[in-house]
Amino acid sequence: MAATRTVSTCIPVKTQGSHVFRIFGYSQHKGIGVGKFIRSGAFSVEGHDWAIRFYPDGFSQASSHCISVYLELLSKDAKVHASCVLSLVDQSTGLASSLHKTDPRMFNENDMSKFAPQEGSLISRHVFEASAYLRDDNMEIECVVTVMKDARVSETKPCPRIEVPQPDIIAHLGKLLEAKEGADVTFSVRGETFAAHKIVLAMRSLVFRAELYGPMRETAAELIQIEDMQPHVFRALLHFIYTDSLPDMDGLEGDDHREMIRHLLVAADRYAMDRLKVVCQSILSEKIDVQTVATTLGLADQHNCHMLKDACLEFINWSTMDDVASTQGFLDLKKSCPSVLVDVLLKMRTLSKS
Template identity: 55%
Template sequence: MKRHHTVSPKTVSTCIPNISQGTHIFDIRGYSDLKGMGHEEFIKSGDFPVGGFDWAIVLYPDVNTFLDLDEITAFLELRSEGGDKVRASCDVRLVDQITGNSSSAHPTTKNVKLFNVDEVRRVNCLMMKRSEFEAPPYLLDDRITMECVVTVMHEPRVSRARPIPRINVPPPNITEQLGKLLESKEGADVTFDVAGETFAAHKLVLAMRSPVFKVELCGLMMESGTQHIAVTDMQPAVFKALLQFIYTDWLPGTHCFEGEDNGEMIRHLLVAANKYDVDRLKLLCQSILCKNLHARNVATTLALADQHNCDILKDACIEFMSFPNMMNDVAATQGYKDLQRMAPSVLAEAMEKMSKIKKMKRN
């Protein structure tokens, strides 16, 4: 049973903080009369709303006196009933009675604290030396003013996931366009006569893809009108396949050329690719011939590889011939006898390399 894989599009969502902030001015007058009431007594501000909750500032002027500590302590208290846990911070600033400016008395209290109506309703928001708190310019004319900035952190705002905009770009099609140019013959400025069959082409494309064509057509490029060139050493079908590869970098129906029955066509294409120095086609032909090596054709292919400077294919043939019990079948072929008669040096070189290969395998 086939499984179908569905590729989901890329999506994006955003998350941004969701905060509410409010400032409460807690003005304490007659401070000296309000302190000294005992360490359990406190001064509390009126309730003030921030972020949908009610809050209050609770100051204990004498709590640390009982512990013999020189400190003033204040708390931020959640006054609302019910509801979930609340995250909030409080920055307590003392107002300079002379300039009217304020400065943070306890910067560390800006950290977000967790409030819970059933457990934690207060968190410390001020701890300051009494000698500083109860001295000018903060305490003046028996008055002290606290500016309390409360920040409530709500659940972050998260947007709905949405697809990321994208523009699809089709795959490159320049080779397809060049193939159509070859087929249409539009703008062709050179023709080739191959065994009575005519092929129209474009000098610039041929020169760009083949160093040999570039040299051959260099002078013709300066001339106007269509030029005619005769090709006397190639079959029309081979020249047609060569042109198609030059224009499209692709050998139409490559799989059709594979197999022993089509080996002759590939051999002719290899010769053409070597003649016009079309390296990739030459390598492609070598690859096809290598995949279709057989005892019946390896000697002929070796001779072809040596004749047309195909060292990779030549080495592949020698490696193939060095397979166990292969040489008896190879030696019985006409191709081997031809190689023995017409290129004995090539055969001698192959035998020497085969001997080294077998020796390496034994070791």
């Protein structure tokens, strides 16, 4: 079962307000003294009162050659989470140019944090008076205050999920085999021809790669002959190469189906198709019986199918040896591969001691 995944969101909520402090007759305000200021009218943002302070002669003795601009929180005992931008307005264009920006922080009316900036918003008086911020002895200070409110958190909801379709490359490769489009190699298997694609075969089988692209490849051959395999077995081999699955074998039952899988195992071993080889071993291991175990054991030994060989030895150990020894398969195995019988005896002896 897939793990439950939910989501909630947090969205900042804020209120913004701006105030323009217009100062006429700038030159008439100069000389009021260091640390002296002109305060704008109070303006409200989200229920809190603010004002702009303008120091014509600077905030301190160290800044007496500058003008200074500050924002001040006026509301008594207020603590406000806010940010601000203080700007001078170009008198020729009407555009504001930022003089100071305070990121969101707490303003507390009871201490020095009620001011922004904290370290002075200064511009040289000489530079200011020669700029477009002063025209006809008039100037404008603009302040934008943004008050942060309690964030809005959504209800918890199931996380959106997009279902991804199952991989379909196998289906496309299967259609490629059926359509024969772009096929660049042809096999003749006992008179029946099969068109295929070299790159697909080489990708799936080291043996095919060597035959089709290796130094011993028959570059001039238009047709590759295969005489020691039945056409229906080669067809099944190709089907597995392209689709990684066995073809439909519903028409085959009992011994016919078992015989088909045996031939396919031989083909898998020949072309180094390891996964197909394991698939065939798995099927044959489920079809072992007294009449076929010896034949299957010989096949497993001949093609280095260790898992299938072990399955046969296990079956023999738990069966009546006399019944197995009376089968034609056992007699054939005794003649063709007597060394396997040694394995049988050793296995039985080992298991009997355990």
